[in-house]
Amino acid sequence: MTTFNFNLLSREIGTVDRIAPPPRLRIPLSCQTPVVDAGVELLAGDKVGRALKPESTDLHTPLPGKVIDIRPESILIETTSGGTVKPIDASSVGDSSLVDFLADMGICPTPFVKAGTIIINAVPTEPGITVFDALLRDYRKTVKQGLDAAKRIIRPSRIILAAPRGDMVNTFNGCSVTHLPPVYPNGLDAMVIKAITGQEVRLGEMPRDAILLNVLDLYLIGRVMETGLPATETVMTVGNKNLRVPIGMPVRFLLDQFGYTPRHGDRIVLGGLMQGLTAGNIKQGVHPKTMALNVVSQDRYPPVEDRFCMGCGECVRHCPARILPNMISRAAEFKLFDRAEQYYINACIECGICGYVCKTRRPILQYIRFAKQELALLKGACEVEAGGET
Amino acid sequence: MKPIEPLLTVSAPPHAHCGHTIKQHMRDQLIALLPAAAAAMTVFGFDAVRVMALSCSVAVASEAACWKLRKCDPQVDDMHALIIGLLFAFLLPPSAPWWLVIVGGSASVVAGKMFFGGLGGYPLCPPLVGWAICRISWGAAMDTNATMLNSTLPAPLHELKNIGVPWLQNVDMSSLLLGQQLGGLGAVQILPILAGGLYLLARRTIRPTIPLAFLAGVYLTALIFRFVDPHAHAPALFHLLAGSVVLGAFFLATEGSTSPMGLISSIIYGLLGGAMVIIIRVYGIYPDGVPFAILLVNLFTPLFDRIRPKPFGGSRLGEPYVGGC
Known part of the structure; x- marks a missing residue:
């Protein structure tokens, strides 16, 4: 039996610490094109990648350094002891140009539309991730500043903080609190939106008249407003600590801080165990939305197998999207993508619970994502750029 | 010289697992069947x-032979064939001739699975x-x-x-419960089978919906018949305790791919089976x-499985989401 469970309140919350700068950064490119060339000397905060799509963000280097290599999936920078770009006084930016200012500073502009409700998600997205709680406690002022900036753009009539039940959370002025049961997947965006507004919003869709921002989003906006410098970091739960980590931080360096040497067959998971992505090698850099680092040794869980579905129906009983992961994975297995669509594959919120409960250890979520990808291609989407694997 | 970098495992999420595997599922089933096997002995x-x-040996051997014919890695080590063999034996009279056991055991695995x-x-x-x-x-035979x-x-x-309700006067319900009856050699060991079923429920290997609905279906239907004509029909409790009703409720009707997945569909399935x-x-x-x-309601399973709640976001196909930037 495993010690992992779906309780979102299970762990103590570490303070938010800083981490020593690494000798090298590997900044992952997801939907950005590099705007620097190899050999260029950079100041901290210089733009290195430009967003290719409206929903993606510009990338800036968190540390001063020299560009060593540009690869299709990452920019490699050797850090130096250079200076920082000149900060912009954020208080002088008017309401009308605030969105453009933030987008230029590396904040995703998608949620910045007028809406009646702001939902602040303070429910941990996954078990073991305590970033939201730690930020609300240690960086309350910064989060507040982020919320103020968001309010100036969104102009909501009400603000609701979604918090896990059983957690004492200090709310902000003019902001009511809704408590949700502290069980995975209740912290996922789709579930929080459903609990607060009653709308069932699928992945890739926006709720009507409501905007969901999590505490980390608000913290990053707050940082930009405070410092006048681009957002170049993320906050991650590593072990029982929370760390402010510059994006592009190599996984190896992060693990070194904890005295952990990865072994053959380990899974290094950027993110939580339910939804995180595995690093291809230990040099890979942390990407902007990473909220945790986990190492899973090879023999900790039963291995994933290529087996037929035994039809036990556990995935169906646990699916929060009320779809049939067993039938969808069977359809995807035999490339019957139209049939997968008929089984409402697009309602999947990718929580990963199906794979978690699967007795035959089928990679169900992988089959679902594969089928979605193929369906998107059939509908005429272009190949989606690869993630930050090197 | 540079140290060799560790080769990391790369895989899709989730990276955790609940720990319930196919092997454990089968082991639980086997443990649940053992008391009845001992009682039959x-x-x-x-x-x-x-x-x-x-x-059991015929079932395992014929499954191994099938995998061999299909030129696949044999998966007999998951013990499912063993369980099929044991369940088939539970339905046979102890007097079954050897050829009947061989034909039936191999047919269960080959034709059934x-x-x-x-x-x-x-x-x-x-x-x-x-x-x-x-x-x-x-x-x-x-x-x-x-x-x-x-x-x-x-x-x-x-x-x-053959004789009718009057014969029931000299039947003691508790002796039926203790297995003092002829029927399938394991199926009539009511108490051990019940214990095994409760073990499966406690281990969450099976869900309570189907067994309870099945037993309720048997009981309620028998009750209705009894109510209509008490002289022609046996009491409801007799029907629960005689024959292989309990074995069917916990071990046969709950078989994974042959039973429905949803709550409502499971209830209808169980009730119909019992009736x-x-x-x-x-x-x-x-x-x-x-x-x-049970064979009959198994055939209805695909129909019952159509009873589904609306998917997340309503009954529309929607657009595939392939990860934002």
Whole structure:
């Protein structure tokens, strides 16, 4: 039996610490094109990648350094002891140009539309991730500043903080609190939106008249407003600590801080165990939305197998999207993508619970994502750029 | 020289697992069946051992042969064939001749499971397929009452069929519960089977919905018949305790791919199955209606599985989401 469970309140919350700068950064490119060339000397905060799509963000280097290599999936920078770009006084930016200012500073502009409700998600997205709680406690002022900036753009009539039940959370002025049961997947965006507004919003869709921002989003906006410098970091739960980590931080360096040497067959998971992505090698850099680092040794869980579905129906009983992961994975297995669509594959919120409960250890979520990808291609989407694997 | 970098495992999420694997599922099933097997041994002696051992080995051997023919890695180590063999033996009379056990045991695995591609592919409960083939082809050899004439135990369902309700006056319900009856050699060990079923429920290997609905279906339907004409029909409790109702409820009707997944569909499935048992017992020619009742409701499973709640975001196909930037 495993010690992992779906309780979102299970762990103590570490303070938010800083981490020593690494000798090298590997900044992952997801939907950005590099705007620097190899050999260029950079100041901290210089733009290195430009967003290719409206929903993606510009990338800036968190540390001063020299560009060593540009690869299709990452920019490699050797850090130096250079200076920082000149900060912009954020208080002088008017309401009308605030969105453009933030987008230029590396904040995703998608949620910045007028809406009646702001939902602040303070429910941990996954078990073991305590970033939201730690930020609300240690960086309350910064989060507040982020919320103020968001309010100036969104102009909501009400603000609701979604918090896990059983957690004492200090709310902000003019902001009511809704408590949700502290069980995975209740912290996922789709579930929080459903609990607060009653709308069932699928992945890739926006709720009507409501905007969901999590505490980390608000913290990053707050940082930009405070410092006048681009957002170049993320906050991650590593072990029982929370760390402010510059994006592009190599996984190896992060693990070194904890005295952990990865072994053959380990899974290094950027993110939580339910939804995180595995690093291809230990040099890979942390990407902007990473909220945790986990190492899973090879023999900790039963291995994933290529087996037929035994039809036990556990995935169906646990699916929060009320779809049939067993039938969808069977359809995807035999490339019957139209049939997968008929089984409402697009309602999947990718929580990963199906794979978690699967007795035959089928990679169900992988089959679902594969089928979605193929369906998107059939509908005429272009190949989606690869993630930050090197 | 640079140290060799570790080769990391790369995989799709989730990276954790609940720990319930196929092996554990089968092990639980086997443990749950053991008390009944032991009880059958004490009641029927060496005959029961003979039938169970032969049935299990034939089932495992025929599944191994099927995998060999398909040129696949044999998956017999998941113990499912063993369980099919044991369940099939549980439905046989202890007097079953060796050829019947061999034909039925191999038919359960080959026709019941491997024809459909193996574990999870079959639409009908495999041991019941073997049982049905034998029952229809060699009815005389499968008849528990006629082949066990030297036993002092009564065969309540046969007596009910032949003599009628008056015979029930000298039947004690608690002796039925303790397995003092003729029927399938393991199926009539009511108390051990019940204990095994509760073990499966406690281990969450099966869900309570189907067994409870099935037992309720048997009980309620019997109650209705009893209410309509108490002189022609046996009491409801008798129907629960006689024959293989309990085995069917916990071990046969709950078989993964042959039973529905949803809550409402499981309830309807169980109730219908239970009702079918009584209807076959009252109107049919087979004294114990359980195997055929379950086979029949198995056929309804795809229909019941259509009872689904609306998916997240309503009944629309929607656009595929392939990860934001």
